Amino acid sequence: MKNRILMCFFLASCVLSFAQNKDAQNKQTAQFNVPVEYYKLDNGLKVILSPDKSSPTVVVAVYYNIGFRIEPKDRTGFAHLFEHMMFQGSENLGKMEFIKLVQQNGGILNGSTRFDFTNYFEIVPSNKLETMLWAEADRMKGLDITQENLTNQQGVVKNEVKVNVLNQPYGGFPWLDMPQYANTNWYNAHNFYGDLKDLDAANLEDVESFFKTYYAPNNAAISIVGDFEISEAKAWIDQYFSGIPSAQIPAMPDISEPKQEKEKQFTKNDSLANKPALAVAYHMPVRNTPEYYAMGLLDQILIQGDNALLQKKLVDEKGYTSYVSGGINYLGNMFNYNGPMQIMFDVTYDNETSKQQVMDAVDEVIDGLSTKINQEMLDNAMVKIRSKLYDELSGTFGFGRADLLCSFALFDDNPARINTLEEEFKKVTPEIVKKTISEYLRKTNRTILVVNPLLANNEKTN
Template sequence: MDHTPFKDIVRWGALALLLSWSSCGQRTTTQSPDTTTATAESVAPGTEETTNESAYQIPMDYYTLDNGLKVVLSQDKTAPIATIAVYYNIGFRNEPKDRTGFAHLFEHMMFQGSDNLGKMEFIQLVQKNGGILNGSTRFDFTNYFEIVPAHKLETMLWAEADRMKGLNITQENLNNQQGVVKNEVKVNVLNQPYGGFPWLDMPQYANKNWYNAHNFYGDLKDLDAATLEDVQSFFDTFYSPNNAVLVVVGDFEKGDAKNWIQQYFGGIPSVKLPEPVDLTEPRQEKEQRFTKDDKLANRPALAFAYHMPERNSPEYYAMGLLDQILLQGNDSRLYQALVQERGYTGSVDGGINAFLGNMYNYNGPMLWMGSLIHDQNVNADEIVKVLDEEIQKLQQEGIDQELIDLAIVKIRSSLYDQVSASSGFGKADLLATFALFDNDPARINRLESEFRKVTPELLRKTLEEYLRPTNRTVLVVNPLAKS
């Protein structure tokens, strides 16, 4: 899972934990199902296998239940584990106004008990069966996943369905989680040097639309103002099967999985969903610069951000390659210029949807962003000058096929590292988001071919339009702590 301050509820344990499953018995204090193999059903309408479009193909079955729940099954018998992921189409950028941080608060509420599992019993059910779990809130979704021994798949499907059907929403639980989230904001943002920089700060400075530009971690007054009625309404509206996708990756029999999914999820009623909010951003015509005083920081920092092309457009894939050329890895132009040649900093971090995901798992306006903490004797203008010089070199010298091929190798390596990880979560993440946002999880098998369509001319046009200074926001951290 991507490193992010939203690693809530349960921190990642070592995958070696899964090796202990043989000594972990089934939890007996909850009304969990037995593991009797269900009778295989016929292939559901809408099930489709992917076509052979590239050398590395991820197999999948994709279909939708009558209540609107999207289901993606991807069988992989490499290891005797199963990854179960449920993604809800609600993130922190489309949460209600005057309730900043509410999507994140609700993520915590999902672990406070359901019809058949008491408070914290969901977590105990996973851990006592040798598994690991987590949940996170991102721009456009909230997700929950478990990685368990393969023979516990049915148990986890039952548990996820149990909390989709209904939560134990009480004033006590709400008060408790409001306190937890407020403390998290204080620990991760308010009382940390560079707290919120740049992952929380930059969207608020660079964007104009409230939905993209508000404090999604949550203002403390908004967190305090959340009511029990707010929580119930939020759950009833957004945590419905027709606003979600269920992904299962790993060692399972498809007939069994389909039967269990129908048994446990099929009876959950759908709801009428609200109209999607307008996330559009105006074209930026002038560079923006901001300074943030940080009483806890002892070195200056700088972040830059450019508005991205529309997701899935040809220019979007071109920006993916430009990101590799300019920012990713020690061979990148900015690392070489800022770290190796000038020694302004020890590292440059960032990317597309940086710090909160990757370039694939979002749905709406996005920023290409970079950041660095640098030496006191280097001013912001010097860093921005280097940034402009490296972009101008690419514009003036052009990008030949050899450089494109190198960028494709890097992005292909990163992508395949994600989808081939033994835990299965990286694969599940892409399948879930492509199903949720595009109704097309098979897109995972076409990504490489889309990058290969990018030409030197398309890269030139993308550089000219999207990496222009007037499309840029610069945020400087002014350190107030003594060195």
């Protein structure tokens, strides 16, 4: 999968409304107030408009409700392969001309495949909005699907797998590996980067069928964020997208996971690694439940930042590692997925340190967590998650906002959820957090994956 473009641009301002809190302390609080105008075309395309005049740029993001999870069972990696195919030409834009169009107009672009969606976005000067809408509609209407293009992109993706996973120390650890170990349902547990034999087996009929099935307007959402006029944007969207026919979308397969009742441990031998590494994953609560938001706060308490409990224990106190990284959804954030998920953290550590020492320290933190939880700890976690939300909304010229708007439109049919997130976290009480710890941070709900370095055998072992 291509990494999202990282840019050192200045942050576009998040639109805030400041309201006076009239409680006894008379504190002033700030709340999210993202402009959201949401509607659907007759063909089913979901449209979200969110103006922001703070920068003379505009983000166009098109999200298709197809990701790794539900790709064909004998075509692992196909959703990702198809992401590449979307840049190979359409009716009015030849091969790679979409990319040239964006770059020659002073913009940047990228695409990615995630668990539950495939996305494409452009960030351009605001006077090029119509051009980008025309271009996105052109490839939604139809791709230039040829054997030459398919063969070329099969080679590109296979090389990507070799470079990023097969020939890389800690390749695929833990973002690609852990779902395959922690989950039992094939849809959540297969190699979503793609087995090389499956990538080779893809044919033109597969590509054409996949496009007609999943790249239809009634399986997509488009968000526009930035400096634009709503009336103009609506007119252009109607002009370029309304004539694209909808499609019959297959019923969603069962992607649920059974409740895990026994701890799972695995070792992955890695001849290219020079130090052992360890990842621990716990199955998440269902999205949008009180426990889901509680786990978001626990992520801040346990993993995120220098004051996180695992950081203080494993790095500052024990000196077992120099970092603890992790969170909810390694391929995005805790909001932009729509199925079973894990909260996970990982470390590398010296050969002189044992896995048991690391896990003893982890257990010390987790086992004692419930007794430490109080309102002050939750308030501090709320400050951190609030800051993270602001970063999500304002980063990369508004792309973070476009991402959440499209995700909430696809998954919840309600992009306005973006303005309720803070309040949902505030509803979490110490009692809910303790219940979440008991139900979800139990040993029998976790999977431990260890990377064993400097060995030639790269097969999974129990």
